[in-house]
Amino acid sequence: MILRSELNRQAPVGLQPEAELLLSCVGADVSETCAARFQALLHEDLNWDEVTQLAMQHGILPLLYWHLDHADEASVPEAAYEQLRSYFYANKLHNNRLTDKLLDLLCQFDAHGITAIPFKGPTLAIAAYGNLDLRQFGDLDILVPERDCGAAMRVLLSQGFRLKSKALNAEEEMVRLSRCAYSFIHDADGISVDLHWGITAAMEYPDRAFALPLDAIQAWERRVSISLSGIQVPSFAPEDLVLILCIHGSKHCWERLGWLGDIAQLIHAYPEMPWAQIRTHASRLGCRRMLDLGITLAHTVCGVKLSESVLQQVRAEVVVQSLAAAVKRGWFAGVESETGMVARSRFYLRMRERWRDKVQYGLLLAKLVIKARL
Numbered sequence: 001m002i003l004r005s006e007l008n009r010q011a012p013v014g015l016q017p018e019a020e021l022l023l024s025c026v027g028a029d030v031s032e033t034c035a036a037r038f039q040a041l042l043h044e045d046l047n048w049d050e051v052t053q054l055a056m057q058h059g060i061l062p063l064l065y066w067h068l069d070h071a072d073e074a075s076v077p078e079a080a081y082e083q084l085r086s087y088f089y090a091n092k093l094h095n096n097r098l099t100d101k102l103l104d105l106l107c108q109f110d111a112h113g114i115t116a117i118p119f120k121g122p123t124l125a126i127a128a129y130g131n132l133d134l135r136q137f138g139d140l141d142i143l144v145p146e147r148d149c150g151a152a153m154r155v156l157l158s159q160g161f162r163l164k165s166k167a168l169n170a171e172e173e174m175v176r177l178s179r180c181a182y183s184f185i186h187d188a189d190g191i192s193v194d195l196h197w198g199i200t201a202a203m204e205y206p207d208r209a210f211a212l213p214l215d216a217i218q219a220w221e222r223r224v225s226i227s228l229s230g231i232q233v234p235s236f237a238p239e240d241l242v243l244i245l246c247i248h249g250s251k252h253c254w255e256r257l258g259w260l261g262d263i264a265q266l267i268h269a270y271p272e273m274p275w276a277q278i279r280t281h282a283s284r285l286g287c288r289r290m291l292d293l294g295i296t297l298a299h300t301v302c303g304v305k306l307s308e309s310v311l312q313q314v315r316a317e318v319v320v321q322s323l324a325a326a327v328k329r330g331w332f333a334g335v336e337s338e339t340g341m342v343a344r345s346r347f348y349l350r351m352r353e354r355w356r357d358k359v360q361y362g363l364l365l366a367k368l369v370i371k372a373r374l
Helices: 004-010 017-025 032-041 048-057 061-069 078-111 121-129 146-158 170-177 206-210 238-251 257-269 275-285 288-302 308-315 318-331 341-351 355-373
Strands: 117-119 140-143 161-163 181-186 192-196 224-228 231-235
Touching (some): 017 048, 017 061, 017 257, 048 078, 061 078, 078 121, 078 140, 078 146, 117 121, 121 224, 121 238, 121 257, 146 161, 238 275, 257 288, 275 288, 275 308, 288 308, 288 341, 318 341
Parallel strands (some): 140 192
Antiparallel strands (some): 117 140, 161 181, 181 192
């Protein structure tokens, strides 16, 4: 959490106490001073309906309740506290259901000789927060090698999942559209699974400019194991995960505070990140500006501690600092005012440091515009 003086310097002027309360929930600083500041905010004249709505919108409702549960709950209206408590335990039940389903699917994949890495969802909750209950997620994301994606699809179909799209044959559709992810749903329990064979790839033209070559980051070779419900499962190495999360957040213009909280908590959990190596790697992939934007926001908004050398490097990036300011203005300014098509496209172009990537994005965007007009 961070102090009001910090928020006034880094966030838009006139920040409402409801917004400040939410920003404090994604902070990595848990000092007594910050806890006292959070407690003081609870005595403001807060609109709790707005607080709850924004917390859910930004994907930080579990974090908000956790902070409230460790504060003086007498300063929170009983109705608001009970509503947040109900949401928290509903999310806890949802997370446990998805975790059980994930472990079952990983077992099925392993039985069929399919190597799989779950990411985001339950594994990110453990890696970053150390607690399955503190993250809000809606579905499961599983990465498999491209050579195994057909077999993985057949496993999902055999387990009662179906494609969300209307494709009759998943493998033929995959080849025809050259997609890097497919969404499945289980009608009996409503659980969704996104099966990936590429990182941060998407189906729409502009988003494909954010695809990260899996071989380029050598994710398979560097994967680690983490304990999920007492079972060891594969996960991305922290240095790969932080890069993937920064690209994901940038692709979505950092519209949700929850994505920033993930970055902040992950860096806090792994303070010995090899930043020089990560930034060099990001430069080689053409996504250093996305990385610097993510860690800049994590530092200025969430109080994440970074070495002076890293801070000097990211502060020198004028475009990154400008993008960070735009992100902060957008959090509580309304979706349409900050993330319209033109504003988003401009944001994307500025986020690419290499001219060839800017050109590629421009061409992809032009194709989408032409397609929309036909």
